Amino acid sequence: MAINFEKAFGIHQYTIGIRARRTEVLAGNIVNADTPGYKARDINFKDALLNARSRSGVFLNRTHESHKFAQSFSMAQSGELYRISNQPDTGDGNNVDTEVERNLFMKNSLEYQASLEFLNSKISGLRKAIKGQ
Template sequence: MAINFDKALGIHQYTLGVRSRRAEILASNLANADTPGYKARDLNFKEALLSARTGSGLSLSRTDTTHRVGHTFSMAQSNEYYRVANQPDTGDGNNVDAEVERNLFMKNSIEYQASLDFLNSKISSLRTAIKGQ
């Protein structure tokens, strides 16, 4: 009998990728906290997770089988958006609030770890079932 990994691992296999992408975006916000004109970005987790589960990402067409698979990138396709500022503009056009970004980054890290723990538990259960213990 074949193992259906979607049923066995649940949604956690997809949340890891989305949480990882969100960590990159939040880290980019923190790194650019002092960059004039930089606008804070974030990820719509629900839409990104749905895209990951359905595989509805947009990919580039290949004209030859030897070409590598490429993917387009735009904020709309990756479910990113510019975050509404919590603070008034400081005059340089940057709307990154470092405290907010650090808090969101830590929350995302905790949620990433939780997904890892759930996934590890599922894999341990599969390993036990395969061994017949």
């Protein structure tokens, strides 16, 4: 009998990759906190998870059968968007708030660790089942 990883791991197999990508985005925000004109970015977790589970991108609607099929590629496809600033413009166009970014980075790290722990316990259970323990 084959193991169905979709049933065994649920959404956690996808959350690891999304949280890793969000770590990169948040780290990029922190690094560019003093870069003039830099706009803070973040991952829309819900949209990124839906895209990861469906393995599909953003498809363009066709209004006529003779139109070509096309797929759009953008930051939004991966759930990555610009963040709306909660602080006034400092004059250089940069909207990164390092305290907000650090807090989001730490929260994302904890959620990443929780997903890893969950997957580790699932894999451990599968190993025991395979060995007959």
